Amino acid sequence: MHSVASARRAFAVSMGKVVRDGSRRLGKGNGSAVPGAVALAIDPGMLASLASEIPHGAVLVTGSNGKGTTCRLLAGVMRAAGLHPILNREGSNQLSGLATTMVASSGRFGHLPADDRAIGLFEVDEGSFPGIVGQIGRPRALVFTNVFRDQLDRYMEPAYMTSMLERAMQELPADTTLVLNADDPRVAYLAPDMENPRLYFGIQDTGLARDGTDPTSDFPRCPRCGSELAYRCVFYAHLGHWSCHHCGLARPQPQVRLTKIELLGSASSRVQVATPAAEMLLEVPLPGLYNAYNAAAAIAAATACELHNRAFLAIQRVRPSSLRMERIKVGNHDVYLTLAKNANGYTEVLRAVLGDGRPRRIMLGLNDFEGKQPDTSWIWDVDFESVCGLIPSPVVTGNRAYDLTVRLKYAGWLGATKETTLTTEPDPVRAFQRALARTPSGEPLWLVSTSIVLQEVRRWLRQQGFVREVWREQEQLAGTVQQ
């Protein structure tokens, strides 16, 4: 019986590998979900049994925004601590994507290579979390970055999302540490009845709080009693120092705290971090408050895994991942590809790039997903108003470029200054060529958009020889670790 099961698993893994190699040889590049789907079809238990072979267990990272970057930062810390993280490719964060990761990591006979330093680090799509959580044996920590309104047509409203997540969390073993964002009331009070250890992270430095409330926020009600929440300060959206005057529930005191944050323009920030064990100054190589939160989440997860705090410094050397402020040299321009897929993401990216009030060249994109996620109403919750006039001659692109143009018109962008001539060009490559042509020599160009536009521009840049394929780059990254 046992040998039948292991033969089936070996067959599942080898078929997955065949599909993976085949799709690469055909130049399809990623094939990131299909090999896993094939392997799961042959052996539905392959993910669970392979995951249970990882000696150091696994860390799961989920939430609306910042999952990928948090994983990237945490992977750096894990490597510096001498561990070998097995991580799924960014965005391949549903069941089949995780299965592909395990197919790629295991040998031909359907087992992981013996490595007593291996640890799983999985980015998990919040909608797929219920189907995945039971398959990952021994999760050391579950990291929740935040819960925003995201893809309402796909994930429904946040209240539905959090109740579904809470039900799924009941499957966690009692010793999994819940690493939670204290500043997000939806996250901080998740599954209050579970007795698992909780480790909170949050921002203490109120110097960067916004004046008044954030126009882009959808303020949640008190997660316990449903009353209106009071905020002592708001960092962005609904993240801040909150409390309920009605039932007395309040933001928990975080154990991992950012006590001082200094935003250094559109590239990085300097943060003072306090953990139960240490206090240190870090330069986060990514801009904006949202990335400071990602760094705090990564440090909190590393703390939960009891990694040595010297390893935290590795965060300073992490390179931005593909499409997250990824920098590509094109002629004498630095081109930054920046993914923004929901209202808060878009707003925070614009604030990070334009935070110092200096004008910058930006191409803005919006696409729906070929009928799959057709609702783009969230662009009306992006704070385009406060950056009006800061982007000279903006170019707008994507298959919903006209929807975005209407949005910008009503934000006052058309005719905001005499120089503002806005161009709408739905084709991403043509739009990019135009935007690049009108960017003065030597100046950087940012592309801020939902994913398809960025992928199309990236593909074109690759054809022109400016960038490597994502999987080759990641493979090399993984290779350097294993040496």
Next chain:
Amino acid sequence: MKITLGCLYPDIMSTYGDRGNVATIRRRCEWRGIAVDLRELRLGDRTEPDDLDLIIIGSGGESQQRLVAADLNEVKGSGIREAVRQGAAALAVGSGFELFGQYSRSGEGAKLPGVGLFDAWTIGHRAILSDQYGSLTEARADRAMGDLVVRWQDRLLVGFENHAGRTYLGPTATPLGRVVSGVGNSGDGTEGVQLGNAVGTHLRGPCLPRNPALADFLIAAALRRRYGDVDLPELADDVELAAREVAMQRARMASRARRGRVILRRPARRVGPADVPTGGS
């Protein structure tokens, strides 16, 4: 000239980019030199029927609906009905529209009493929050979701619909328009309700930015109450209409796919009203 715009529960019923409707009214007034006095009416705030020229309520999820239903009935309801009776304009979108009807019932869930402005009621198949769905996929399958195109007077309105409930009209209700593509109220070919200058609709996206004619209808109606008939100066709506065109093209492709025809070529012709196939449900 000035209009007073009452925005109901901006902090609660604003889930689907509903701020865009308010922004559209404000800008289109501003471009014509019409002042807008924006009143944000939250839980506990009364609606004074003599003050308000235009009332807007947006959409929220089930928990938000439950939150505002009691306040709508006990605090704001009579003011809203009276204002509309006196000729005020109103726009109620999505679940805000459902709450402006007689009641809204979610499957086996509770029955939420509505304002009773419209002779309409909404019945959901199953309550989203009541754990009756095993998965997101199952919950989504029960919803009317996609581009919605509606014939209203001599024009087409476009939007995005996303609702689990089906809205049924009573004998005294007049639909806002006929469904050209999508589901609309209940799949019976009607969409929304129009009562005097009050409009209830499932059109989101948000509703007004891509439908400037509807926005101007509401502005003209709001002005009429104080100033009589006013000729609104035309505005250049080329980008709005371009965005509308994109939505109509998508709706046409979705209709074709639903009718089982495989589309092997790109739609080359411009979409005009006559090109959009009829028959929604």
